[in-house]
Structures are given as structure tokens and as C-alpha cells.
Amino acid sequence: MKTEEIRQQFVQAWGVLGTSWGISRSMAQVHALLLLSKSEMSTEEVMEELKLSRGNVNMVLRDLVGWNLIYKQTKPGDRKEYFIAEHDxxxxxxxxxxxxxxxxxxxxxxxxxxxxxxxxxxxxxxxxxxxxxxxxxxxxxxxxxxxxxxxxxxxxxxxxxxxxxxxx
Structure with a gap:
């Protein structure tokens, strides 16, 4: 199985599991996506990858930052915010x-x-x-x-x- 297929299946499975843990599917999916990503991702990249709305992704990212499960980063000369998951x-x-x-x-x-x-x-x-x-x-x-x-x-x-x- 290719890495991309594994990532997609994990993101979907984590999303389903998340609902049984009392968190939204999109929150679990965004966390899974960032967890399996070695580098930071922008809001737009998360939206594109998961086919979620900007409002939903913004709300989920804010919640994940609040849980200290992901970190917000900026890049010099770039106005976008980037997010990376805690990997430990x-x-x-x-x-x-x-x-x-x-x-x-x-x-x-x-x-x-x-x-x-x-x-x-x-x-x-x-x-x-x-x-x-x-x-x-x-x-x-x-x-x-x-x-x-x-x-x-x-x-x-x-x-x-x-x-x-x-x-x-």
C-alpha cells in the first residue's frame, strides 16, 4: 500500500474514532493529517486535503491549538499561519x-x-x-x-x- 493511501485511510479511521471519543470527526481528521505530516501545513492545505470549509478548519485548528496538540507557526515574509502537530x-x-x-x-x-x-x-x-x-x-x-x-x-x-x- 502506498504512503498516501495509508495516510488517507488513517485520517478517515481517526475521524470515525474521534466521534466515539466525543470530538468532531473533522477535529480528529485534521489532527490525524497533521500528525502524519512531517512538516507544517497551512489552513488552505488542510482545507484542500480534507475537503473541509475554511470556517470548519479554522475552528478545528483553534481547538487543537487550545488542547496543545498542534502549534501555530509563521514564516518570515509570509502572512499565512502554519500548523504542525506534537509528534511525541x-x-x-x-x-x-x-x-x-x-x-x-x-x-x-x-x-x-x-x-x-x-x-x-x-x-x-x-x-x-x-x-x-x-x-x-x-x-x-x-x-x-x-x-x-x-x-x-x-x-x-x-x-x-x-x-x-x-x-x-
Missing amino acids: IWQIAVRVITERKKREIMPAKQTVKMLMANATDTKDADQLHVKNMLSELNSFIEQMDTLSDLLLKAEKNALLKNVLKLMS
Whole structure:
């Protein structure tokens, strides 16, 4: 299979996977395209390659910069902006975990804690069930928060090596 075919199939597959991870297909496709590109690409090049609108590409590039998954660059004498992806897979994982924690784990943690604090003490079966479920959910979220902290603190490949040692 030729390199271009592999790239196109990866971009399409990454786009489909992205939707199951809660990001737009175009965001995943742009990230995949830049990830497999050795050099920076302009907005126009991304638009042409993926057949996406300027507005969509601009919005996606801004989001990817916000996630610290790509970098914006300029060239002397050229008014265009160019974009290049972070190519260190561990750094990509760390940045995604950081963003997911900020956008998902922390708000869920705050909401569940607030609801637990507002639950009244009662012997009502429904209320007890709600309190128990909130307590279990809180415990799970705390564990996910701790796990994400461990992943963020782990050195590159150290965590995987330790897990594999435990499994042997």
C-alpha cells in the first residue's frame, strides 16, 4: 500500500474514532493529517486535503491549538499561519488526559460533591438509593482523578513498564 493511501485511510479511521471519543470527526481528521505530516501545513492545505470549509478548519485548528496538540507557526515574509502537530505520543496522551480532566472529571466531581452535600438525611428509600449511588459515583470519580494524576506524573513508558511487571 502506498504512503498516501495509508495516510488517507488513517485520517478517515481517526475521524470515525474521534466521534466515539466525543470530538468532531473533522477535529480528529485534521489532527490525524497533521500528525502524519512531517512538516507544517497551512489552513488552505488542510482545507484542500480534507475537503473541509475554511470556517470548519479554522475552528478545528483553534481547538487543537487550545488542547496543545498542534502549534501555530509563521514564516518570515509570509502572512499565512502554519500548523504542525506534537509528534511525541506520550506528550499527546498527557495533553489529552489534562484536557479531559479539566473538562470532564473536575466538573463531574464538583457536581456530585455538591449534590451529596445538599442531600437531606432521611429514611426514604428513594432518597437513600440516590445518596448511595452518588456516593459510589463520587468514589469512582475520585479513583479516576487519582489515576489521571498518576498518568500525568508518570515518566514516559515508566507506568507501562511497571504495569507489565505486575502482570508477569
